[in-house]
Amino acid sequence: MARMKFLCDADRCIECNACVTACKNENEVPWGINRRRVVTLNDGKPGERSVSMACMHCTDAPCAAVCPVNCFYTTADAVVLHSKDLCIGCGYCFYACPFGAPQYPKVGNFGSRGKMDKCTYCAGGPEPDGSAEEFEKYGSNRLAEGKLPLCAEMCSTKSLLAGDGDIIAQIYKERVAKRGYGSGAWGWQTAYRESIAT
């Protein structure tokens, strides 16, 4: 099976936020929750870069390790998913996540967090593929339809790449070789304990 990854080519990202919008629309993400976001570094200064970030679907995922109810699981494609039926909204996955991916809808009074929501790599959840219950809780299951996550698919500059880690790494390497520069695969060292040699 493939080992699915995200790769954001920061030298191409123009901070158009189309990935964010695409994600929200495709998955009908609840109000106030962003599964994907664009962060601009050195904003307005020389060397400014924007990076689109969501759950990186880490190898040996920290969220899964610290979850007190063990609601996370990893699919055969190495996508890290979770069950909203098991989540108790404790917030620990957010403390452990290096990428700030887990989000909690604000329900009820003071700190009561709802069921955690995060990027599913457009791969739904534990419910049957493509079912109404799955869509209701996790959004679209494009992976089951043979499609890649919509954020990467509709990236206007093809900065955001999704797919098998080896293939997108190869695409990135070729790009870097051709244009002569590249600021690296952001988050890969943290998420996958490997970086792309360019």
Added chain:
Amino acid sequence: MAKLFAWGRFIAGALALAFMLAVATPVFAQQINPTASAVKEQQLLQELSKIQGRGSIPDVKSYVLEHPAGRDWRHWHEVTLRWLGAVAILGTILLLVIFYLVRGSVRIERGRSGVKIVRFTAFERFIHWMTAGCFVVQAISGLNITFGRTLLLPLIGPEPFTAWSEAAKYAHNFLSFPFTLGVILIFFMWIGGNIPNAVDVAWAKRGGGVIGHDHPPSYRFNAGQKAIFWIQVLGGTAMVISGYLLIFPFYGTDVGNMQLAEIVHAVIAMLYIAAMLGHIYIGSLGMEGSFEGMGGGAVDLNWAKQHHSLWVEEEMSRSEGQARPMATPAE
């Protein structure tokens, strides 16, 4: 004429531009690498341990792009905390069992006198048991977060474990309010008798009568009870502050502060539970007659003389002429 002049200027300008480009191009080609001045991931992580920028959504937390410190927190939470908790709690239980087997229960040496003396008023007992009840529920629901996944989940299965854990989480959060009230009231209610003094030093030097069979004099609270009081007040306060930071996430805190709050909350919780196990032991199994003080409110006079001789003298002298603290047994 003007037209010719304009043409001349254009040609001169074009020549000058061509010349500049011809001279500058080799230099320009070397500078074309835009990443030379760009921010670099590893460099940013080394400098600040996290990468933060600007975002365009209201959620300020999301402006942190990368925060690998979650890995350290994970190791703490999964390995360090579990060892600390297991050693503190199981170790205390083991010590108490050994102590009970060796020392046995501390008896009332002269037997029961049949006369009772009031030790705690109904209000004091109510506050004590309210706080204690909250403590027990919060300790169990808290330990469930640390150990439940390993110990309980395999026994009862994922769905029942989630149902239990969710209820436990709500109980943990909502009982924090009466618990906080209890910590505050216990402080004001008993601070008078809990200022350490010279009697405590002597008491501690003589093993407090728990180790050995000595019975050093003591006022209403002996040094051991004062220690429990201060553990309750200071430990409880630390639990309350770190706990409310966790209940109200990201109100003035960032993810690093939240991790720190969880670490403080968990470390103190484990030590606090261990200390309270000792308190529960000496207030029940470990000492004959001690439970009655917090149970019914009155203790046997001989128990009081044995353990709190100075307090009995105080009460006696205060009650001369009035029989208030002396009460006949209710039964």
